[in-house]
Every structure is written in structure tokens, then in C-alpha cells.
Amino acid sequence: MNTATYILALCLSMSSMGTVAQAGSGKGQEPHSKAFALPDHEPIGKPGDVASITRTVEISIKETASGYMLFEPDAIHIEKGSVVRFAISNLGALDHEFFLGSFDEIAEHKQWMREHPDMQHDDPNAVSIASGQSDELVWQFSAMTNLEFVCLLPGHREAGMWGVIMVHDHLAPKSKG
Structure with a gap:
């Protein structure tokens, strides 16, 4: 040779x-498949214990007449160590999802969803919410980081269905008035 x-x-x-x-x-596996538990994965926290909830964040899913889809609120500040219950209400006419992940994980998941648009989720960091229904997700935020929550059904993120979570070691006091 x-x-x-x-x-x-x-x-x-x-x-x-x-x-x-x-x-x-x-x-190379399903990018959302318990990715938060992989040793080299960005820390996004872990599923929370309902008995340890320290805060509830109510999120509404809405659709506008012009076709815009959104989460309200779309920016959330959370204190590190909090166990948060996300109470999500789908006020829109379409089915949606609430998927929590790192920015890299969301990008991978978005590509995966394009290739597998009919995929159903069964992950602790995601819930699917039918039109007119509500659901909840309980999550413990154990690291200071910035995360994204998003609906990755085809075309939904592009129509505005995404938001950010900023996890800090402190929160500013609420202003009066």
C-alpha cells in the first residue's frame, strides 16, 4: 500500500x-429526548417536585387576527433555586406546545420538528396544549442561565411563539405604585 x-x-x-x-x-438522537439530563448538556434545571413549588407563572397562548402567535408574558425572571409551576392556558384556535430548553437545544429541536412534524412529546420539559385547554409544567431552576420557551410546531415559532427565561441569583425588588 x-x-x-x-x-x-x-x-x-x-x-x-x-x-x-x-x-x-x-x-444525534432526538435532541429533546431528556437532553437536560445529559452530562455535557447546558444546565437548564430539572423537573420540579409539586410539593416544593415556590412560584407560579401564568402564561397565556394567543393568536392575533393578523396571524401572529404569542406567549404572554414572553420574558420571565426567575430566581436560581426556584421551583416554578408554569400554568399555561391556550386561548387560541390552534393546538400549541410549551417547550423549555437551552438556546442550542431549541435550535436542534426546531430542526428535528421540521423533519418529524407529527411527533408527539412525552418529555418533562414540554407540554402540548390543545385549543381552549390548559396544562402545567413544574420545573426547578438550579443554575444561573438564560433559557428559551417556544412552540416548535411548524411555523409557530416563526409567527412569534417564543420567549426567554432569565435565571438569576437575585431578583430586583418590586417597585411600589
Whole structure:
């Protein structure tokens, strides 16, 4: 075997080893499949215990006559260590979802949803809410970070269905008046 062929064969075998190693790491699998539990994943917290809830955030899902879809509120500040109950009401005519994740996870999940638009969720960091219905998600925020919540049904995020959560080690006091 000549040197060029040997080097090519060596490179190909090394690149396939990386693919095999990646296959067991959770990468390349469904991006939302318990991604928050992977060791190298950005910390977004974990499912919360209902008995430990420290705060409830009410979120409304709305659709406008012009086709805009939104969460109200779309920006939420949460204190690190809080266990939050998200009480989500779908006031719109369409079914929606509330998916909580890191910005990278949301980007991966968005691509996955484009390839699998009929996929149903069964993850602790996501709920599907039918039109006119309500549901809740309980989450413990254990790290200071910024997260996104989003509806990734095809076209919904693009129509405005996304928001941010900022997790801090302190919250500013509420102003009076």
C-alpha cells in the first residue's frame, strides 16, 4: 500500500471512530429526548417536585387576527433555586406546545420538528396544549442561565411563539405604585 492510500485509510478509520463514540453520547438522537439530563448538556434545571413549588407563572397562548402567535408574558425572571409551576392556558384556535430548553437545544429541536412534524412529546420539559385547554409544567431552576420557551410546531415559532427565561441569583425588588 502506498503512503497516500495508507494515510487516507487511516483518516477514514479515525473519522468513523468519532461517529461511533458520538452515537453513545446522546448526540444525534432526538435532541429533546431528556437532553437536560445529559452530562455535557447546558444546565437548564430539572423537573420540579409539586410539593416544593415556590412560584407560579401564568402564561397565556394567543393568536392575533393578523396571524401572529404569542406567549404572554414572553420574558420571565426567575430566581436560581426556584421551583416554578408554569400554568399555561391556550386561548387560541390552534393546538400549541410549551417547550423549555437551552438556546442550542431549541435550535436542534426546531430542526428535528421540521423533519418529524407529527411527533408527539412525552418529555418533562414540554407540554402540548390543545385549543381552549390548559396544562402545567413544574420545573426547578438550579443554575444561573438564560433559557428559551417556544412552540416548535411548524411555523409557530416563526409567527412569534417564543420567549426567554432569565435565571438569576437575585431578583430586583418590586417597585411600589
